[in-house]
Structure formats: C-alpha cells, structure tokens
Amino acid sequence: MIAASPAVEAIVASEYEHGFVTEIESDTFPPGLDEGVVRAISARKGEPDFMLDYRLRAFRHWQTMATPKWAQVHYPAIDFQAISYFSAPRSKDGPKSLDEIDPVLLETYNKLGIPIEEQMALSGIAVDAVFDSVSVATTFRVKLAEAGVIFCAISEAVHDYPDLVRQHLGSVVPHTDNFYAALNAAVFSDGTFVYVPKGVRCPMELSTYFRINARNTGQFERTLIIAEADSYVSYLEGCTAPMRDENQLHAAVVELIAMDDAQINYSTVQNWYPGDAMGRGGIYNFVTKRGDCRGARSKISWTQVETGSAITWKYPSCLLRGDDSVGEFYSVAVTKGRQQADTGTKMIHLGRNTSSTIVSKGIAAGEGEQTYRGLVRIAAKAAGARNHTQCDSLLIGARCAAHTVPYIEVKNPTAQLEHEATTSKISDDQLFYCRSRGLTAEDAVAMIVNGFCKEVFKQLPMEFAVEAQKLLSISLEGAVG
C-alpha cells in the first residue's frame, strides 16, 4: 500500500465542487401525488387530451405496482407522497435569445463551467439546457431546422408535432414496463424530443445539460429520439447537481427508435451529487433507457460514464428487432464513498444476424459497491446472432465491492456468444513500474485507471472524452491511498 500524500488527503476531504443552490423563484407544486396532481401537470402544460389520457393510464397502472427490490442497492424506502412533482422556473414567456434568459440562470451555468454563449459560439453544439423541469434555452434551432431535424423540448413537441409524439411515445418503454417508468409516464415534466428525417445526417452533436434544482423536486425527464431510415444522430447528455441533504429522486425515461440503416449514438456523463462521506444526501438515479433497432441494419450505441449519484439503477438496453441490426453498450461506472451502482444492459436479439457488444468497466473504491447486471437473450428465430461481453472490475481499497450478474439465455443453435469477466486490483508490479519511472503514486493510478477505461472513452465524442477523463481522475484520486 502506498502512503497517502497530503495532496491526496486534500482531495479526499474536498467537498463536491458543483454544490450550490441558485436562489430563483420556482413555481412548485406542494408535495404529494394523486390523480389531481397528474391532471394539474397536464393542465399546466396545456397538453392535448391524448397526453392526459396517457398520463392517467400510467398513473393508474403505477398505483398497482410495487417498488422493485431485486437490485443490489440499499436505501431507505422512498415516500412518494413527500415529493413535489412539478417545478418550473418563473420567467417562462418563451425566450427567443439568450438576452431573454434569466441572468441568475445563466450564471448558474457559468459556475458549472457550461457557458452557453461560449458553447454556441465555439463548439458548435446545440444546447437544450434544462433547468429543473422546463426547457428554458434551446439553441441552434434554426440551423437544425434547415437540415429538417427537430430538436426541442418534449412539451413543445406535444403541441407542435402531436402525431409524432402520439405515435412513438411509450412505444419502446411502455408505461407498464416497470415501477419507475410508470411513474415517469404519469408525471414527466419535460425532456427532449429529437426527430431526424429520412436520409438526414444530423449536422451537429446534440446535447442537453440537466441540472436538478429546487429542493425536494423529483426530476422526471422524458427523452424521445426518432431516427428515420438512413439517418444519423449523436446525442450527448451530461449532468451535475447542487449539494443537498435530502435524497432526490431522479426517474428518467429515454426512448430511442432507429429505422432501417439509421444510427443513434447516445452518450451520457453523469456526475450528480453522490452524497457526503457518510452517505447522506445524494441523488437516487433510477433510469429506464431503451433503444429499439426497429429497422434492418440499424444501430444503437450507448456510452455512459457514471461517476455520480448515491444510487444508480440503470440498464440502457437494445431491442435488436431489425435484421442485421447492431447494439452496443460501453460503460465506465465509478463508485466511491458510500455510492452504490447497479447497472448494465440488456441485449434482446430478435432479428436475424444481429450483433451486440458489451464493454463494462467498473471501478469500486472506498466503500463503494457496484454490480454489473446484464441480460443477453437470443430468441429462437434470431439466427446468426453474435454477442461479445466483457465486464471488468477494478477494486481500490479493501472495503469496496464489485459484483457481476450476467444472464445469458440462448434459444437458437446458430448463436455465438462469449462472456468474460475479471476482477482485480491495480497490481503492485504495475505501480512499481510506473513509480520507478518517476511517476507519483497518484499519477500512476490515474494513468492505469485511464488505461483500464480507454476502450469506453474512445467511444465518446471528443469534448466528452476530455470531460470524462478529468472527472474520472478527480473522482478517483481521493480514493487511492
């Protein structure tokens, strides 16, 4: 073991960098959930009847469900009546440019290091910034519109493109899917809608920054991305949250639909507040993400870097319906302190000659606990299916834990599957080698861990890859010693 240097200790003791609360008046519902609240959310957003029906169906179904208990995470029971289900920033008269945006908001983004102006000007990324639950800034709309790409808040899409929403919403993750998906369908406040028409290659990376604010407000985002035949879109999602004492629930639903020859890349960097050293506070991140490779030769790729949240419960999945369709899942998950993550993926092979790749890298440090839970299912008719799965865990410290729970179900004799999993620590030999060449223990560990995760990082768009590496180093340095 290497003795912790003072610098390391300083980092260990350092508090969450992005923890602050913006004092901005919110229009928040009192805590509690009943049919009236669902109706009120729908009314507040002026939704058409089909949306209200959808929400009510989901809510009624949700009432019949019990909270899932199978994940390897431990937390006190959530009181769903103690949560407020709607919170909207005050100034909501539809800003058309940054000048119209509440300056306090803008400053919040600046503190987070996400200056919207700069991003607009420099990086060419269209940012749909979500502050609490209502989209307040949507940029580059014009440029995207020229290409025919629709990129807007889902609440706007409900009004402007009701047919698309009605056709696709809930078609990948039905409201009956699971407890949190049902809850989300009933009360989702806002989120992102992307539609890429046939033959269009989206001219820029699309990006949404989420930020949870306003005390006790569960965040129920809903994302729907539709890529028509022969189109391509890459979507980035990244998040930070202010420091809190109470646990905050986040139950998002993401639905992706890829038609013939379409490709969707969905990348996430998640760095929500993980709770303090004793495990108090921190976000509960219970997310349902699923992509439907509906068309032949379609491809959906999930990449995630999960370093935040007290509890992560997340399984981005692919339904490989179309012949020759491809599903991918690349994940780096870091748990330290008292963080718990139960994450993985499902690859459901239904079409012929479908293939999927799973690369999961778990890093557990401190008293962090993490589980890879994955399912690869080859249906009887899915001839020629191919899967390769690799899950590696790196353990740092004697009090952490890493688990691997893969389910492999094969009903077709032409399937070819491999699954490998390893668990190890950073070897003393590797460390010694680096240190003998003059690297500090900290740098050596950072380098080795970055190497461990490289396979996943190289899947991220460049801007994200840099952020992810930095995040990983900061997350881990404190845990080594």
Added chain:
Amino acid sequence: MSAALDKGLVRWLAAAPCADAVAADWLEAQRAQARARVVDQGIPDSKAENWRYTSLTRLLAQGFVHVAEALTAVQRDDLEDLLIPGLESYRVLMVNGRFMPGLSDLHDLPDGVRIAGLAAVLKSDPDALRERLNGSVGDEQPLFAALNTAGLDDGLVILLERGARLERPIELIHLSVGMDEPRVAQPRHIIALGDCAQANLIERYLSLGDSLYCTNAVVEITLGRDAVFTHQRIQSESARAFHLSGLYLSLGAASRYQGTNVGLGASWARTDLYVRFKGEHAECDLQGLYLAGDGQLMDFHLDVDHQLPQCTSRENFSGILYGKGRAVFDGLVRVARDAQQTDAAMTNRNLLLCEGAEVDTKPQLQIHADDVKCSHGTTVGQIDPEQLFYLRSRGISAARARRLLCLGFAGEILDTLVPEALREQVAEQVGRRLEQAPLD
C-alpha cells in the same frame, strides 16, 4: 403458489420416515424443524432467483411418495450388468435409497475407516452423527435439503480418522427400481475425513428399467486439515426419472477437494453444489459435464463462498445440448470482505447442436475484497465449421465428424475422471448418447 403444487408438496412431506429408523430426540427435533422450514418456504415460483429457469410444476405434479421399506427383490445377479469392468472398489449398494449390506462389498477396510448404513448408525450409535447431520447444510436449509431431512431414514456414513487412507475408491451405487406408485428416495450421505485423510468416492446413479421415480439425495462432506478427497458423480438415471441432489462441502485448512459431476440421465435433473471454506489455503476444483437431449432438463447451481483468505476454487462446466434439451447453469462465487488473496475462476461452455435446444447461463461474481483474482467466462456456440470441414475432407461422414468433435469437447472434463476404468466407461456412455442424438 397453486393448490396443485401445494398438494404435491404435502404428499411428499407427509411421507413418514421408516419405522425402523425411530431415533433420538435430537433427530426428531431436526425433522420437525425441517418440516417447518418446508412449510415456511413454500414452493418457489419463477420469481425466486434460484428457480428462475426451472419450473417445479412437473416434478410436484407426479405426486411422489416416500419409499417406506427396503426392496429385497434385487439379487446379486441383477447387478452384473451394472458393474464397471476392471474397477476395483469398496462397493456400496443402495436400492431405492436403502442401504443393502448383503449386496455391498466392504471387506478389508483399513484401520480408521468406518463405512456403514446411516439407518444402522442412527440405531446403534446415534450420537456419533448428532453434530454431523446437517452440519454442512446448516440451519438455512434449501427446500429440497429440508425435505430430505424431514423424510430422512437411510444413507451412507463414511468416517475416516486422522491420517487414514483408502487405496481403492469407494463406489456408491444408487440403484432405482420402479414401483407401482411413483416413489421418491431420499438418501443422506455423511462423509467426514479427519486431518490428512485421503479417499476417493465414485457415486453412480443408475436404474433398472425405464421407470418413473425421483431421487432427492443430500451429500454432506467435511474435510479436515490437509485432507484430500476425490469425488466423481455420474448421474445416469432412467429417462423418465427426476433427479435432485445437493452437495454440501466444508473444507478445512489446506484440504483439497476435486469433484467431477457428469449429468447424462433423468428427464429433469437439478444439482446444487455448495462449497464453504472453513480454513485457509484450501482448494476446491469442481468439474462438470452435462448432456441434454430431447425433453431433458439439466440444471446445475453452484454456490462457492470464500469466507476466508487464500483459498482457491475452480469451476469448469461444459454442456452439450440437442433436440429439445435445456440446460441451466447458475454459478455464484462469493468473496467475503476479509477473504484476501482468493483465487477463483469459473468457466461455462455450451455447445448447441440443434434447433429447439436452449441454454440459460448465469455465472456470477460477488466480491467484497480487493486483493483477489477472480474471473468467469461463458461461451455458447456451435461446432466449428472449419473443424468439421477438416474431418470431412479426410473422408469422415458429417454425423460422425460431429460426434467426434462433441467427444473432444467433452474430453476436457472426462479426463478428470479416475481411475481409467471409470473414465472409459463414462466416455463410452457419452459416446452412446451422442450416437442417439440427431446430428445428421
């Protein structure tokens, strides 16, 4: 829990242990506790993680009843065909779960070795087993171990004192003979090796005729410090049989267990292997081979719990599936917080030969210590077309080439069987099974 299932269980549970096995108070207390445990647990449905892929409906619908008395109709002549030529062993014969001293051959046992029927020991010297019975199973008895305890009346006791060695293997033949009513035999074997003792046990599950019955065996093995135990289990029950077996292992410091499980027979078979390390530097090597053809289910569950540091375990299971055969493999390796320097590797390989075959595999790791070397690997695939082409280009028919390649695939596990005579006999059985498989 449906009413029909309940009835099956009640019938099973109601089976009273044999009258001549009337026993000490502590045994009655254990039976009562086990019965309560069965009632508590009820029938696990598909939501129960341990029974996710294996339904108990068919098993319980048979309405199995306990074998009440020993079957004396079996004669020595009936056994001739069952013996393995060239295998010299201490032979123990159990018919429908009852120890048959007259058909067994236990002459010339060396000093310090005691092999006897469980019923006899319970009658003559019950306190010898007081600590041992359920010593490895523990209080948290799984459903079928609890059922076994509740109906427990016979089995085999093998006790080796410190330093005792058996040069010849012990051959334990479970012979099942069909009765008018479908019967369940619930043998319980208690095996304990003292420090530095060594033994080799061959367990064979056989039947006369193509009858319907159920075996629910529980084997408890305790190894002392530096003990060495080799254990081979060949399951060739009748094609209509139901087979359940639980192996509960407690390994002392620096002891070595090498076990090979071969699953060939039965229409529905479930094997549970529990490994508990009680001392450091112990080694456990579990090998397995299963063939599942038309309508067969082969289910293997492994639970290897590394509670102490510096122990090693290997789990290596291979399966060949054809027809409408189904296999389930659920392997769990746990490493506790202080079990540093654990070395565990699990492999599960499956060969799917035909449309309609299915495999569900779930190799799991649960790790709470950082200085460990743990891995698992799983593959599901077919016969490599290039290998097939190679053999065909040398004039071998497609079907024969496939069988050869399957035998080669099985060979890795078969090679762990000793002695030679046993290995040859099992390889021949596997070959015969593959002959019947529709590989053309």
